Amino acid sequence: MVEGSDIVTGVTKEDSGRFLRRAVKVEEAQRRVLAAVATQKLASEQVALAESSGRRLAKSLSATSDWPPFARSGLDGYAVRAADTALATPDNPALLRVVASVAAGSVARVTVEQGTAARIMTGAAVPEGADAVVMLEQTAEAILAGGERAALIKAAARSGQNVAPRGEEFRLGSLLAGPGAVLKPGHIALLGTFGYADVPVYRRPRVAVFATGSELLPVRAPLAPGRIRDSNSYMVAAMIKQSGAEPLLYGVLPDEPEAVSAAFAQIREEADIILTTGGVSVGDYDVLADIFRGLDDYCSEPLCNSYRLFNRVAMRPGSPTSAAVIDGKLVIALSGNPSACFVGFELFARPAIRAIQGEMNPFLHSVRATLATDIGKGSPHVRYVRIRLQQSRDGSLIADPLAFSKSSMMASIADAEGLAIIPSGAIGAKAGEQVEVLILP
Structure with a gap:
């Protein structure tokens, strides 16, 4: 027994909290x-629309x-009553008097009655009385004895042919x-279609980024x-933007707890999350x-x-x-090693940023893939190995582990397309094994 301390496997009582940190599983x-x-609500x-x-x-x-x-x-042609074309063939076309010409954006003033048709353009409103449209390539023009226009219909039409009925895609x-949906170009088209010139969206979360370390x-x-130069802050800022949030870069903090705590307090009202x-x-x-x-x-x-x-996390x-809530704000402390920082962001920070914006399933999408090479080294914790995805001849996915994958190495981060999850164990994983892969954005 050394005076003034309790020795436990070489760790003093004063330092035991530093070395005996209890790891929780990734999912927990x-x-x-x-x-x-969960209780943080962003203003809208x-x-x-643009x-x-x-x-x-x-x-x-x-x-x-x-x-x-x-x-x-649905196309250029003639709007007809399908019944009037029932016996039409190329050798014996149906002769229909043309009573109107309907362009997109206009409406016919007449009704298509028995024995008549209307010339119509793609996207135009089908006139009353007509229940089908015959494409132009299956017709020919004709002139009646009194000089009136007519159409020769060379193929029988069925009711509803080439007509998009009212409410086919959406009903009132x-x-x-819904809330939390990321608005993509297809959404923009829909919102414009239905007159949403202004759109209610969540305010972008503001995420503060600090680097610590007097070596930076x-x-x-x-x-x-x-x-070394502070590259992590800029990588994290790019990932924050990719998550739909606004990064706030506050530079490097000294290795002094009081200075760090003061910095957190100073920006508490500006940031929704601190990294x-x-x-x-x-x-x-x-x-x-x-x-x-x-x-x-x-x-x-x-x-x-x-x-x-x-x-501490078992990974x-x-x-x-590490992570904490400090004065009501989520603080996630990522590793200083580049690839560990990268993985920690994907597993914890990105889901938090997505969740605060209303996304119901904020985690990375996963697929099953076959390992291309051995992951020879075992680990007491689950491992997240950077991989490139390839497709085999049968369409299945192959996970090819990248070189330079140590936590302190950044060379392969830019090439990573996914993170292969290697379960804990003494032997790692063999080529040909199926593994779960988290797809990187």
């Missing part, structure tokens, strides 16, 4: 993160009319999109002995680990204001990844 860590943002705002692409809808929008709003011709009140230099700075990179391991200067260690344990009550969600890379 994700559940806690989403629970932390109206934006012009500016709404990529934004998340704040409320349900419905069809303001039937669509199409009238029976519409049909749902177009600004990107513009020349390298110096023992120093940090670095400072979460077990080194003497890992400032975020010190701050998180001083918080109370996980609290599941909605009124809790400051508490630790977790300070590699990125096991030191």
Whole structure:
């Protein structure tokens, strides 16, 4: 026994909290993160339709009319009564008197009656009385004895042929999109069709980004002995934008708990979520680990204001990844190692950012794929291995692990198309095994 300390496998009582951090499973860590943002409600705002692409809808929008709003011709030709063409053939065409010509945007003033037809253009309203449209290629023009125009119909038409009936796609009140939907070009077309010149969307979440570590230099700075440039902040900012949020870059924080806490307090009203990179391991200067260690344990009550969600996750890379609620704000502390930072963002930060915008299933989509090569090294924790996806001749997916995949390496991040999930165990995984792959955005 050494005086003034309790020795437990070489760890003093003072330091045991640093080294004996309890790892939670990835799924439990994700559940806690989403629970932390579940009560946060983003304000909605109206934006012009032209500016709404990529934004998340704040409320349900419905069809303001039937669509199409009238029976519409699907092509250029003649609107007819199908019964008048029942015996038509190329050798014995039906002769119909033309009583109108209908362009898109206009409406015929006459009714198509027995023995008559109307020349019609694509998208035009089908006249009253007509129940089919015969394509122009199956017709010919004719002139009657009195000089009137006529159409020779060379093929029998069936009722409804080449006619889009009123309400075929949407009925009045049909749902177009619900809250949380990311507005894509197809949504924009629908909203314009139904007269939504302004669209209710969620305000973009504001996500603060801090880097910690006295070794970090600004990107513009020349390298110096023992120093590296802060690239993680910019990678994280790009991923935040990709998630539909607004990054707020606040630069590098010193390895001082008081300075970090003061910085968090200063931007509390500006940010919805706070992300940090670095400072979460077990080194003497890992400032975020010190701050998180001083918080109370996980609290599941909605009124809790400051508490630790977790300070270690059973995964590699990125096991030191930590999260907390500080003064009511979610703080996710990502690893300083580039690939561990990347993986931690995809597993925890991106789902939180998506969830706060109303997305019901905020996690990465997954597929099954066959490993192209061995993952030889085992791990006590589940591993997330960067891979490139390929397609075999039979259409199945192949996961090809990338080189330079250590947590401190960034060379393969840009080429990664997915993260292969390798279960914990002594032997890793063999080529030919089926694994789950998270598809990267």
